[in-house]
Amino acid sequence: MRPFTYERAASADEAVKAAAATPGARFIAGGTNLLDLMKLDIERPQHLIDVARLPLGAIEPAGGGLRIGGMATNSQVAADPQVRRRYPVLAQAILSGGSPQLRNKASVAGNLLQRTRCAYFYDTSKPCNKRAPGSGCGALEGLNRNAAILGQSHACIATHPSDMAVALVALEAEVETLTPSGEARRFPLAELHRLPGETPHVETHLIPGELITAVVLPPPPAGGQAYRKARDRASYAGGLASVAVAGARLALGMVAHKPWRATQVEQALAAGATPAEAIGEELKDAATAGRNDFKVTLTARLAMAALAQAEGDAA
């Protein structure tokens, strides 16, 4: 690992000030994604601002919904009685990700901001527009079994690996942040991540040095909820595709550079289409790269299973 300096932030205000004032500074929470990438020399921060112990871990009722502090751990969120009772899709999504050990460290903010990635991003001997802009994309004609099928560009076909974020998008969560100048802002979580376009190395709409302080859930929508994830082994494995259903809303995971709100499915269902027809509407735009052709069928079947499960949940 390259050398870096380290500080523990005393408050959220101090954290954003320090980030704005220090070149090459990054926040670190659980460290389960950032340290992993620093060990591989993919992330190279010069200064780490530890935000894990900031008092941003509370999970509390807010406006009929729930405010979840950005530093709440994934384990805490999944175990929270309100989340389990009112937002089961969120608990299920979190519990399907990583391992208990990882979830005990992983924070809500860190989970959202884990890098969108593929195997070539991790292999510094290979070209990757995300890791080294302009170097090319190793995955286009390479091992692309888990590549995106929606919203990808010729520059990058990587997928966002978060399970939690898929459920949060289906729940129409909002993100609260503190900007580098110390202003609080709030916007829909669905607008946090970007599609790759020509700049796959820029993954979110955050201002550099902006701190995620909370995620806010509106009251749960009427109807059932369900999370389904397909992967190569039953546990402790990243997904190949996932589907979150919350009432009449549906989001897809691991099929795009960001958690994918499936608005075409929602509209088709509202207009009376069958689940198969509705998911077909969304996937008619799908494009594959060779080894990931199967993901179109997989996603369709998973979506139908999740819709059926959510219907059972509602009953």
Next chain:
Amino acid sequence: MRTTITVNGEARTHDLDPRTTLLDYLRETLRLTGAKKGCDHGQCGACTVLVNGLRINACLSLAVAHDGDEVVSIEGLGTPDALHPMQQAFLKHDALQCGYCTPGQICSAVAMLEEVAAGWPSQETADLTAPVLLTPDELRERMSGNICRCSAYPQIVAAIAEAAG
């Protein structure tokens, strides 16, 4: 950076390079080599230790970030003369072959039982609002963060089930 961590009940102070992971600190600085480095990337669980009672992967954590914390490694759970009940159960059920994953398995299992006692759900928990029961499927899922290359899983499950009572 001057860092004080209570390890297995004893406060230890060292001047650490911020790059030192909690795992390297335990193994190299303190010479507590029970926690193992399998992958160094959060993928195997061999480095599992307890921090303030919770199990984590020591390889994906900076030691300086644990200033003020209480860490328990396998060396702090029991001694050869006074084994922890989980260690005893692993011996009784022959729950290992090479033994490399074992310290992580045991630390993980001890914390896992606490999580169950606290009512934390897992992906095997069908009803998220009902009390949590440690069924065989629940046990397997909750231990899935610890890989055993020798595949001693049947014995590991039997040992933990016995220790769970």
